[in-house]
């Protein structure tokens with residue numbers, strides 16, 4: 001399974017439609033402080049079904065919708081998609097390409113799509129079950145949290161082992 | 166008031182007597198990971214009377230005593246001193262140079278000295294009262310804690326303002 | 331006492347707005363006492379920070395580097411109203427890019443080095459550039475820290 | 491189930507000892523279930539880490555860089571027993587010196603890039619050196635993030 005593409009529009013500081021293509025190996029992101037690098041990590045977490053606003057560094061989930069600058073108006077919704085290459089059939093669907101999309105409106109309404117077809121959060125969770133993709137503790141290390149594992153108490157450390165079991 | 170010298174012997178990784186002289190302006194410390202830079206900061210906090218082992222990154226206060234390497238035995242006590250130039254009489258003593266020393270034995274016994282004369286922790290606390298020197302929140306920023314102020318809750322933020330008042 | 335606290339609070343607030351503008355090259359910020367709490371000696375403190383060209387948002391949305399610069403601005407604001415004889419900064423520049431390291435070190439040298447001594451631990455050659463005295467620490471003997479004399483030029487090859 | 495957990499635990503423990511020795515160039519480490527707790531599915535996990543030439547001490551005494559390297563060793567140990575298709579690392583190298591950045595990136599390239607994709611956010615030019623694809627993000631229009639094509643050579647001037 002391969003992560004092929006990330007698309008964002010109106011998600012945090014990515015007001016305009018932005019696409020990043022991925023291949024196997026290492027992809028690096030660089031840029032000055034505050035330019036939007038960690039917002040990319042938040043977008044991936046959000047698409048995979050993150051329900052906590054705090055986990056994407058906001059106080060409410062609407063904080064992920066582009067809310068304007070000195071010269072631009074705020075937008076009405078945020079949308080982001082991840083496309084996977086399902087070449088080995090790891091994801092339990094017959095498509096070779098699987099695109100997961102999430103959308104949030106200012107009204108609070110939230111929508112999920114699987115290959116452009118509306119679906120529920122539950123469907124996305126089932127799709128990724130046991131594939132190692134997901135919001136678990138060890139495949140996304142947020143900024144400043146690299147020591148979280150050493151600093152946490154011994155019960156919290158179990159999570160990383162339970163995920164792997 | 167000027168910080169003139171720091172001396173350590175048997176304090177954490179500084180097994181042998183080590184001295185650092187300071188002048189006005191900026192003094193920088195560099196070195197590879199794990200070489201002992203942050204231990205210097207712990208020494209300053211410890212001399213000024215720090216009572217919490219956790220605040221000097223240990224689980225018990227005896228963790229500050231050099232406890233050996235593959236080729237050296239552990240030592241029986243840790244000692245560290247700070248010398249200040251009291252040229253403007255900010256410190257309420259008649260000396261122009263004030264040297265504060267702290268010692269800790271494996272037995273748990275702790276000693277404090279003021280210009281080589283035994284004194285109590287209370288005397289050191291009184292000496293630095295209202296001078297801006299001390300364990301308060303804003304004159305020592307430990308590694309990884311630069312964001313602690315922003316991350317803390319609004320009541321904890323009061324500390325930095327109360328110190329300054 | 332309440333007067334003393336309020337006087338210091340207002341002073342730090344004014345300083346904060348100045349040091350923030352200096353460090354970010356614009357933008358605006360504020361510190362506010364919790365309006366729900368009648369007693370100023372009990373009220374929590376809210377921090378607002380808005381980098382130039384951006385909208386005012388909760389400080390949790392700031393980036394790693396922006397949070398560090400906001401904290402440094404506040405630290406310097408408190409320093410201005412009550413300088414401490416010395417200040418120790420242990421790798422506060424770890425999250426900063428080159429441009430922000432330059433602004434931080436510039437403000438430090440312009441305004442604060444005359445009132446206080448600074449002891450700075452860093453891996454960045456730009457920060458080393460403002461030091462009058464430079465000490466290296468090594469562990470040539472594993473596990474034992476030793477002081478080493480270093481010159482700025484040999485250090486800049488060693489650092490990021 | 492208990493067998494499954496214990497099997498994974500032993501596997502990760504063995505991997506951890508190997509990746510730790512690789513990252514530190516020696517030394518030893520261990521992970522242990524809390525002996526006071528009879529049920530393995532409830533027991534807390536203790537981590538022991540001892541850099542080469544040093545004595546075994548509590549992990550709270552490790553330096554900032556040593557803690558980061560120990561966490562990376564454990565992350566890689568878990569990865570080895572159950573690789574995840576992709577992994578995102580946001581400035582994990584911030585506290586590392588040059589030598590440790592080299593060991594971390596070397597191990598990543600030698601062992602883990604073949605099983606998983608890595609997305610790495612960094613300010614360090616050494617880390618950029620291992621990337622197949624490099625994206626720059628800028629805010630030429632203040633407050634709006636845009637993708638920019640960058641070449642490795644122009645980036646290395648920009649980075650620490």
Ligand SMILES: Nc1ncnc2c1ncn2[C@@H]1O[C@H](COP(=O)(O)OP(=O)(O)OP(=O)(O)O)[C@@H](O)[C@H]1O
Pocket residue numbers: 011012013014031032033034035036037038039040063064065066067068143381384387391392393394395396425633
């Ligand atoms: N909903 C939103 N609308 C517009 N901008 C937003 C929104 N949410 C967050 N931002 C902005 O995004 C910026 C933070 O971006 P991010 O944390 O990705 O920076 P970064 O590139 O990781 O920087 P650093 O190198 O300092 O970590 C902040 O300045 C914040 O104001």
Ligand SMILES: Nc1ncnc2c1ncn2[C@@H]1O[C@H](COP(=O)(O)OP(=O)(O)OP(=O)(O)O)[C@@H](O)[C@H]1O
Pocket residue numbers: 176177178179196197198199200201202203204205228229230231232233308473541544547551552553554555556585
């Ligand atoms: N009592 C002690 N006796 C001997 N060594 C000790 C003692 N306490 C701590 N140490 C050692 O000191 C080292 C940590 O030093 P320190 O935290 O100062 O490193 P540092 O130079 O700040 O590194 P970094 O750049 O990674 O932050 C650890 O390896 C630890 O084992």
Ligand SMILES: [Mg+2]
Pocket residue numbers: 037038143393394395
């Ligand atoms: Mg970031």
Ligand SMILES: [Mg+2]
Pocket residue numbers: 202203308553554555
């Ligand atoms: Mg350190």
